[in-house]
Amino acid sequence: MTQLHFSAINLSRTRIPKSLRKRDLFEAQTMVRVFGNASALLTVAMKNKQILLGLSRLFFNLAIRPCGNATNVLQCLAKLRAQIPNILLSFILLLLLGAPSEAQNAQPTEDNASTPPPELSSRQYLFGDWGGERSALAEKGITFDFFYITDMQANPSGGLQQTYAGWERTRGTIHIDFDKMIQWQGLSFHSTGLWQSGRNLGGKIGTLANPSDLVSQHSTRLDSFWLQQFFLRNKVRIRAGQLAGLDFYGNQEYGGNWLIEPLGYAFGNLFSSIFESFDPAGTPGAEILVAPTSHFYVKSAVMAGNRNPYKQDPTGFHFAIRDSPNFLFEAGYLTGKTYPGEYKFGGVYNGGKFPSPAGIESSGNYLIYGMASQALFRPDAGSNRGLDATIGFDYSPGDVSRENVQVTAGARINAPFARRPKDRIGIGFVYSKISDPFSNFGELLGGPRLGSEKAIELNYSLQVTPYFLVQPAFQYYANVGGNPSLSNAPVLGFRTKITF
Numbered sequence: 001m002t003q004l005h006f007s008a009i010n011l012s013r014t015r016i017p018k019s020l021r022k023r024d025l026f027e028a029q030t031m032v033r034v035f036g037n038a039s040a041l042l043t044v045a046m047k048n049k050q051i052l053l054g055l056s057r058l059f060f061n062l063a064i065r066p067c068g069n070a071t072n073v074l075q076c077l078a079k080l081r082a083q084i085p086n087i088l089l090s091f092i093l094l095l096l097l098g099a100p101s102e103a104q105n106a107q108p109t110e111d112n113a114s115t116p117p118p119e120l121s122s123r124q125y126l127f128g129d130w131g132g133e134r135s136a137l138a139e140k141g142i143t144f145d146f147f148y149i150t151d152m153q154a155n156p157s158g159g160l161q162q163t164y165a166g167w168e169r170t171r172g173t174i175h176i177d178f179d180k181m182i183q184w185q186g187l188s189f190h191s192t193g194l195w196q197s198g199r200n201l202g203g204k205i206g207t208l209a210n211p212s213d214l215v216s217q218h219s220t221r222l223d224s225f226w227l228q229q230f231f232l233r234n235k236v237r238i239r240a241g242q243l244a245g246l247d248f249y250g251n252q253e254y255g256g257n258w259l260i261e262p263l264g265y266a267f268g269n270l271f272s273s274i275f276e277s278f279d280p281a282g283t284p285g286a287e288i289l290v291a292p293t294s295h296f297y298v299k300s301a302v303m304a305g306n307r308n309p310y311k312q313d314p315t316g317f318h319f320a321i322r323d324s325p326n327f328l329f330e331a332g333y334l335t336g337k338t339y340p341g342e343y344k345f346g347g348v349y350n351g352g353k354f355p356s357p358a359g360i361e362s363s364g365n366y367l368i369y370g371m372a373s374q375a376l377f378r379p380d381a382g383s384n385r386g387l388d389a390t391i392g393f394d395y396s397p398g399d400v401s402r403e404n405v406q407v408t409a410g411a412r413i414n415a416p417f418a419r420r421p422k423d424r425i426g427i428g429f430v431y432s433k434i435s436d437p438f439s440n441f442g443e444l445l446g447g448p449r450l451g452s453e454k455a456i457e458l459n460y461s462l463q464v465t466p467y468f469l470v471q472p473a474f475q476y477y478a479n480v481g482g483n484p485s486l487s488n489a490p491v492l493g494f495r496t497k498i499t500f
Contacts, residue, residue, distance in 0.1 A: 126467045126500050141180030145173045146500040150198075151212040151259055153473075153493030159205030159480045167198030167214045171223075186230030192223045193316070194280050201491070202261075206481040208403055208432035208453045211491045213255075213264030216280065222316030224282035240286040242319065245276040245303050245348075248287070249328045253342050253373035254390050254412060257426045259473045259495055260457045262408045267369060267394045268432070273401040274305075274348045274367045276326055281309035284321050287328075294334070301328045305350050324352030338381055341374035354400035357441035362400065369394035385415040398435025405433040405452075422463035430455045434482040450482040471495040 129135055137143070149171070154164035171194040178187040197218045202210035226241030246266040258264045270276040277283040285303030305326040306312050313320035330346030347368040353361040371392035378386040391409045398404040410428035415421045434450040443449045459473035475491040 121465050124466045124499075126498060139180065141177035143175050143177075145171075147171055147497060148500070149214065149495065149497040151214055151493060151495050153201050153211050153259075153475075153491050155201070155205055155489045155491045158477065158487040158489030159207070160486065161204055163201070163204050165199035165201035165204065165212075167196070167200075167212050169194055169196040169214050186234065187227070189225070189227055191225035192280075193221065194223055195220045196280065205477070205489055205491075206483070206486060207455070207477055207489070208434075208481055209268055209406075209430045209455050209477075210261040211475055211493070212259055213261040215261075216278070217310050219280060219310060219314075221280055221310075221314070223280035224316075235291055237289040237291075238287070239289075241284070242282040242316065243277065243285040243287065243301070243303055244279040244282040245285070245301070245326065245328060246270055246278040248299075249276065249301070249330055249346055249348060250367075250369050250394065252390065252392070252408070253371065254388060254410065257412050257424060257461065258410060258428045258457050258459060259471070259493070260428060260430055260455060260475060262406055262430050262432075263390075263410050263428045263457070267392070267406050267408070269394065269396070269401070269403040269406050270348070270367065272403060273396040274326060274350050274365055275307050275323070275352075276328070276348055276367075277303055277306065277309065280316075281306075281313075282316065283309060283313075284319055296331075296333055298331045299329070302326070303328065305352065324350055326350050335374070339375045339378065341372070343372045343374075345370045356399055357402075357438045365397065365400050367394055367396040367401070385418075385421070386413075388412050388414065399437050401435060402438045403432055404435040405431075407431040420463070422461075422466075424461040426457065426459045426461065428457040430457075432482070439482075448483055448485050451479060451484065453480060453482045454478045467499040469495070469497040471497075 123129075125134075147170075148168070150166060150168040152164075152166040155162055171192065173190070173192045176189040178184040178189070196214065196216070198215070200210070200215050201212065202215065205211075222242075224242050224244050224247070226239050226243060228237055228239035230237050250270050251266040252263055255263070255265050262268045265279070271278055277285070283304035283306050285301055287299060287301035289297060289299035291297040303326050304321045305324050306320060306322045308322075309320075312318075312322045327349045328346065329348075330344055332342060332344035335341040335343075345368075347366060349364070349366045351364050353363060354365045355361050369392065371390070373390040374388065376387045376389055378384075389409075389411045391407075393407045394405070396404045408428070408430050410426065412427075413425040415423060416425050417423065431452060431454055433452040439450045455475060455477045457473055457475045459471055462470045462472075464470055472494040473492075475493075477489040477491070480486040480489050
């Protein structure tokens with residue numbers, strides 16, 4: 001399946017809700033024929049709310065209800081329809097109304113007669129180039145990214161309970177390069193904000209490694225922003241503002257190829273052990289990076305180690321500095337272009353108070369990590385197609401860190417089929433360990449002796465169009481939460497992502 005396609009002909013064979021009136025549908029299609037671009041499609045979506053709501057119900061009846069009796073797993077996934085937000089339904093509406101007419105019925109004008117707009121299925125963004133305005137802003141140094149992403153997952157057996165959950169996020173980013181805007185060499189500004197909501201499946205199952213790397217807390221928040229300046233022919237960079245530490249220290253080089261948290265984003269115990277800030281709860285900080293050659297760098301930063309960042313700064317605009325700071329360091333080596341790779345080693349230190357299992361506090365805690373990511377096979381020189389592998393570990397003292405060891409390993413196959421150059425297959429493994437002091441203390445209190453959790457993931461990233469991704473995934477947890485008394489838990493689900 002290489003393209004999603006809906007049409008009024010297909011709809012005529014089904015029962016259409018009363019709210020989806022023929023007159024409204026006709027008017028919407030007429031608007032698309034007249035304007036023939038993404039702006040007209042957006043206007044259709046905004047001015048025809050009844051159509052949008054009707055299509056949402058119709059879509060779920062067609063796509064989900066027929067699968068309702070297949071298995072218990074699919075029944076759980078079917079109930080996730082309430083988690084699909086209106087923004088995804090807008091996408092379906094735009095495909096429905098725009099795909100047939102934009103390709104066949106758009107009227108040429110003086111502006112687009114020589115260069116017709118790209119097909120909806122091939123454009124880079126759902127809303128296109130905005131009549132050239134997006135490219136014009138980029139030439140002035142202003143670029144931005146806006147996307148919606150959601151994970152929908154369920155475990156039919158195992159763990160603390162059997163349930164389903166969905167987590168969704170809408171995120172916007174703007175980057176201003178002052179080299180182009182005011183000819184100030186090396187200066188740039190970056191800012192991100194988001195809205196997110198959903199249910200935490202990992203918390204309900206009891207896993208150490210969360211099945212979704214999106215999950216944190218319901219929030220509408222300014223995540224991060226910073227000013228950065230390069231010096232000495234781009235060999236030195238200074239950055240200051242509000243930073244998410246996990247974006248830069250302990251993050252996965254191939255992050256985004258998996259749904260499971262430690263592989264999809266960064267090590268999952270960095271906050272619980274050392275209170276390193278994370279996306280989307282950035283904290284004030286500053287960083288310096290020195291890259292004497294194109295293959296080697298060292299960087300260091302200091303960031304606020306806020307232990308309850310959502311409460312201490314709920315909107316991201318308070319610039320709150322609370323609790324003891326984190327001091328971060330990383331050194332990295334990058335290999336050549338034919339077989340690119342990155343090898344890095346880093347650490348984080350926090351001088352604050354940390355409790356032992358018995359609640360006795362001591363000063364200071366640290367975490368060290370190492371990562372290696374390398375392209376292993378390329379059928380053609382200079383091609384991105386082939387096999388990549390990654391491995392990583394981290395360690396923190398077990399007397400003050402409950403989950404003190406984590407190991408990740410993964411492989412991805414880029415473009416497994418020649419005709420699908422943007423597709424990927426991902427295979428991953430995550431090992432998470434409860435420290436001996438915490439395990440022993442829990443056993444003294446009458447609980448089970450906790451050990452280590454092992455999890456695997458297999459997924460396929462289907463790039464339906466340049467702006468629409470579907471990624472089905474299967475995960476399997478052994479010793480859920482490190483607890484040998486809990487049954488192993490399979491997790492089935494998928495991710496969707498739309499770039500606007």
